[in-house]
Amino acid sequence: MEIGTIKYGIAAFIKNFSYIGALFISLNVQSYSILGLFMIVDTITGIIRSGTIHGWRSVTSHAATVGITAKCLVIAIPFFLALAGHGVGIELTIIASSALKILIVSELYSILSNIQSIRLRREVQEFDAVNYLLNKLRDFLEHNIKTKSNNLK
Numbered sequence: 001m002e003i004g005t006i007k008y009g010i011a012a013f014i015k016n017f018s019y020i021g022a023l024f025i026s027l028n029v030q031s032y033s034i035l036g037l038f039m040i041v042d043t044i045t046g047i048i049r050s051g052t053i054h055g056w057r058s059v060t061s062h063a064a065t066v067g068i069t070a071k072c073l074v075i076a077i078p079f080f081l082a083l084a085g086h087g088v089g090i091e092l093t094i095i096a097s098s099a100l101k102i103l104i105v106s107e108l109y110s111i112l113s114n115i116q117s118i119r120l121r122r123e124v125q126e127f128d129a130v131n132y133l134l135n136k137l138r139d140f141l142e143h144n145i146k147t148k149s150n151n152l153k
Helices: 003-025 029-054 061-075 077-088 093-120 129-152
Strands: none
Touching: 003 077, 029 061, 029 093, 061 077, 077 093, 077 129, 093 129
């Protein structure tokens, strides 16, 4: 399989995934497309940052695969959140849309940090917005599950 085919396949997957989220769960296609684009740019700038700071031998296919897989999981967060809300009859589309916007800003922040690291030729401190978002979403869901459980008693 050629590299160009793999790149096209990843881009097509992200694009099609954004349409699924938008059509079935009322999430914005344009926002999903922007997130996908930012994730691709963040991956590229992250590879350049790693090569510039740690040497090009630090850039491996394993590390790239792990990074791309993590990005695919992150892009699914708003989709799964809205889908779960629809599945249990709770309106979570607003929260999913907000999560999508937070992820877009987080990717932009990461891109800017990568560029700054490349320019300075050293790592810069970053705020991990994705983990912050995941913690807040888990807290929200935990609170609602406990509340629903208590109401059933």
